[in-house]
Amino acid sequence: MTKKNQTKTNGGQLLFFLIMGIVGAACGMLIIRSIRGGVSADIPLKQKIVKIVALFILFYIAYILHVILHEAGHLVFGLLSGYKFCAFRIFNFMWIRNKEGIRFKRMSIAGTGGQCLMSPPGLVDGKMPVLLYNFGGAIMNLIIAAIAGGLVFVCPAGSVIRAFMLFLVILGVVLALLNGLPLRMGAANNDGRNAMDLMKDPEACRVFWIQMKINELAARGIRVKDMPQEWFTVPGKEAMQNGIIAPMAVMVSGRLMDQQRFAEADELMKRLLEEENGIVGVYRGLLGNDRIYVELIGENRPEALEALKTPEQLRIMRAMKKYLSILRTEYAYALLAEKDGENAKKILQLFEKAARTYPYPGEVEAERELIAIAQNKVVVEEVDDTEDKDVSSVSEDAPVSGK
Template sequence: MSKNKKKKNIGTIVAGLIFILIGGLGGFFGGKVIDESLPSSDTPFINILFIALIFIFACTSMYIQIIVHEAGHYIFGKLSGYDFVSFRIGTLMFVKEKNKIKRKKFNIVGTGGQCLMSPPKCDGYNFPCISYNLGGSIANISLGLLCLSLYFLFSEVPLLSTLLVMNFIFGIGFALLNSIPLKIGGIANDGFNTLSLCRNHEARHMLWLQLKINALVSTGTRLREMPEEWFRLPDNADLKNPLINAIGVMQCSYLHDKKEFGQAKTACEAMLNNTPGLLQVYKNELYCELMFYEIIGQCRKEEIEKFHTEELKKYIKATSSYVSRRRLMYAYELLVNKNTVNANKELIAFEKVAKTYPYEGEVDSEREIIQLINSYSNS
């Protein structure tokens, strides 16, 4: 078994043990709450309704802890000198644009939310980043322990005690899942990134660059307008580190925005071939762009279908809210399938996504590429 597969299995096992722990806590406290709070009624409907309420409270508590987790990142980031950029729960996203908070729609596969901030001005290496990374887990465990304390005070109040117990369970669970260094669903968690930041000085700089680039992108700045050196991997870079190889992936996007598709293709292939342990979400993004470069290049259907696997089709569907994905499928329908009806549907979908998309510069870039696709179709 390869070293990467062993690490992946370890991460899966640890995550599984945490879920077992959550289940155990849920069984112990949940059984206690049901036993103490279930109304003594001979009417099955009343009992079923009460159990349904417990399920609703569990879902509510989960979303409360997601919000608290991201709020923790914000609070600890703010205390460390960061500035607010965006706050996302599920697909609902709030972005700071020209000193105003605007509502947008966005989603990242494998994440329930995300709070992004602009890092403090510095040399790009020496800045507070540990508390910002672990702030979410600290907030989860703090609320969880507070709810446990309140539960012992209000254990005889049926619905309130249920909500408090659920928040305790999910608070502890979220804290463990995010603070213990793991890769879950192909995404490095906060604990994994924190460990990288402690061990690798270069990783701190790569994180600073990512946050700085994202902050500028949120203001409408295009990647091609940023300094080229920001997208250059350092010599002898540890490409196994997700915080470092992320810049390599961003370099592909930088070249793509400059319309240097040949260089972008080479960069994508280099990242896929030379980066052990590259996160699956990055691999899927690179495969999508390589598929696109083949479509606007030699357009060999057999080569395109090598990229267009069942796994990638699922990823494309899961990221249908990305303007880049709509552009890819527009090119696929127009240039590969020669289906103008489906191509127009993709174009309509692109415009619908663009209305609520948080990154205006990316929308502008994709509009330019769609014009190029149209020129290929007419030639």
């Protein structure tokens, strides 16, 4: 990551913690006032505890409601901008449009509470509508906050219902600010930053369009190796500093993996992880995960595997432990590095369980092929070991000539 990007990230994180501190203080004061208000000072302790628990539950419900409505905002304003529905995910619950219609699936992505994926309209002079789609979530949060703010005045003072409405107001404003203000926070750009980058950078807009089309085709079961070749090009060095454009290089490496061009994929992934660019967070973890797999089915060197298993890499893999590519690599590691068939069998069962509800059938097919490659390597190694033992046995038993 460049120093410029790092400065943006630090600024975004500072604002995030500042806003969250204000929210925490506001919600704390609200809870205290809700407990004291509307009841006598000598309220029984048990009743106070019940009310505190109820308020915390209502706060969590208000948060979930805003997450759902935030993604619904992207959907509504995306449809108004000419986009078509592709997928809607809240936590690990996902509704996706495939060739059979809209189906329920399960998928979780570390660091995200929800996601609305849509099929974009065609590019016109290299542009497409991006403002309403990207700002739609923040707009919806503000709408809900405004409605809840109006209802506050008709709710009894000190009641949990009034507290719930105030939670909706506070969280709505906060989420609108955190997503609407153009910031880079932690691993990725927020919606506001994406909108601004897309408006001023035609290349970012083109890549964003390609990424959305890849998601659309993947939902229909098409593998990345069968998608248009011209979509998959590694951006230039300067473009790779952009947080929207940089993930395209990760998709190129993913296509090479799907084509089973492992040496080329590993060379590209190694370069992407070593150079300064806009690839961060989950994307870096997926690159590292694939590099471990390539090493396992290749030379399988213990020292190389240890070097690839950095603390950060292991942390991301733990956070994405139900993701198919992570399970595939864990399976190959148990089978080829640890020589632990029982553990490998357990991991394979977890893989099959996750595959049953995974939203992208083409990825399931591709991952099963990679698992088969690891299994075939075990068979080859066992055959080689048997042949070596047979040759050794013949050599020891053979008569010594010349005596």
